[in-house]
Amino acid sequence: MGHRQRRELNLEFLERIPTVYSSLVQLDPGHLGLARIEVRGRDSFIVRIRTGARSIWTSVPEVDWIGYSIPITWKGDYLLNGMSATRNTVFKLDGAHEFDVVAESRDFITFGIRRSVLSRMISCLIGRNFAISVDTYRQLHVPEAHRERLLGILFKPLAWAPSNGSEATFGRLPRSVEVAMIEAIADWTIEADQLNYSETVNRKSELRIVRDSLRKIREADCSLLTIADLCRMAGVGKSRLHQAFSDIYGMSPGAYLYRLRLTSIREKLVSEEAPPRSVKDVAIQHGFLSSGQFARAYKNMFGELPSQAFRVRHK
Incomplete structure (x- = not known):
């Protein structure tokens, strides 16, 4: 490949x-x-x-x-x-x-x-x-x-x-x-x-909290959202929000937002329809102000530097 x-x-x-x-x-x-x-x-x-x-x-x-x-x-x-x-x-x-x-x-x-x-x-x-x-x-x-x-x-x-x-x-x-x-x-x-089958009961309250949070994420720029924003949208405190994300996703809301930002950056770096002007621009737009910190986080997640992905797609 x-x-x-x-x-x-x-x-x-x-x-x-x-x-x-x-x-x-x-x-x-x-x-x-x-x-x-x-x-x-x-x-x-x-x-x-x-x-x-x-x-x-x-x-x-x-x-x-x-x-x-x-x-x-x-x-x-x-x-x-x-x-x-x-x-x-x-x-x-x-x-x-x-x-x-x-x-x-x-x-x-x-x-x-x-x-x-x-x-x-x-x-x-x-x-x-x-x-x-x-x-x-x-x-x-x-x-x-x-x-x-x-x-x-x-x-x-x-x-x-x-x-x-x-x-x-x-x-x-x-x-x-x-x-x-x-x-x-x-x-x-x-x-x-x-047939006689067992049915798992949905975690309805946890799902509602996560759904309300995701709706806020879809409507807004994920790079600008904070945990406090998600709490306001879902109408719950930080501990309840954390519990809901842990039950449904197996991770904290902060960890989910962080990975969402990295995935969103990757989508933009490899995009042919709307490529960013530079790696630095797209990183800053998603809240990564330190180039070194961003490069390390990106490589740790995807196994290559963001500049490598950008060059291969847009050379």
């Missing part, structure tokens, strides 16, 4: 997923190692994502989409909205609510489908009207065979993405393949609802 390709964040796939907002923030030093395979149909999408260094994928879906996310492999804890995955976990997603996935060395598949389309397919299969109502995110602990069956349903259409050895591949689903997949997903959903 060439140096230039290795240094790219390669996040354009987030723009194709039906979301209001998506972001990927690197949390620990190392190579992000982002690779993905994705396919889209008229009413559905499947994306398989692999990452290396521990990171947070935050997504605010469009409200009329629902789906499932299945962790395949990971290192340490795999958290979705603070819920810790096991080897039998399938996460049920609902576009009415945003979600965060925190993990290291992860390999997972996320499937999305229009709510009305899945409702109609289930109605056809059960012979009566059925509407999928707005729900919270759920953690399903299903039998291993049932989980493997769902993965098998999703692996098959992923074969429509080109197999060219690239880190990023995208394919279009023929309508007949998509309809067959949706029917299989509907059948799986009906069977899952009839």
Whole structure:
């Protein structure tokens, strides 16, 4: 793999997923190692994502989409909205609510489908009207065979993405393949609802605090925000804010803001559409006033100096 390709964040796939907002923030030093395979149909999408260094994928879906996310492999804890995955976990997603996935060395598949389309397919299969109502995110602990069956349903259409050895591949689903997949997903959903599974209760108060904080971060310049700003937005004190971020992200709000700033700088340094004038300019804009301190922090996180990333992209 060439140096230039290795240094790219390669996040354009987030723009194709039906979301209001998506972001990927690197949390620990190392190579992000982002690779993905994705396919889209008229009413559905499947994306398989692999990452290396521990990171947070935050997504605010469009409200009329629902789906499932299945962790395949990971290192340490795999958290979705603070819920810790096991080897039998399938996460049920609902576009009415945003979600965060925190993990290291992860390999997972996320499937999305229009709510009305899945409702109609289930109605056809059960012979009566059925509407999928707005729900919270759920953690399903299903039998291993049932989980493997769902993965098998999703692996098959992923074969429509080109197999060219690239880190990023995208394919279009023929309508007949998509309809067959949706029917299989509907059948799986009906069977899952009839199984006895345990459901992890969401940390609702912690999630609300984190969500309010992230909303403030999206609306403002992350380089200018302080912990006091997040406390005011969430309506809590510093200790409560710290506890919420620790429960959901496994880190303090200050540590999250720091890593968000570094990731934002990296995105700008490798940007082709809106490159900064210099490394110094973008560092100062994100609150790093000491060039030496910034260079050390950047290299510790991403394994290279910011000047190296900037030169390779813009030489």
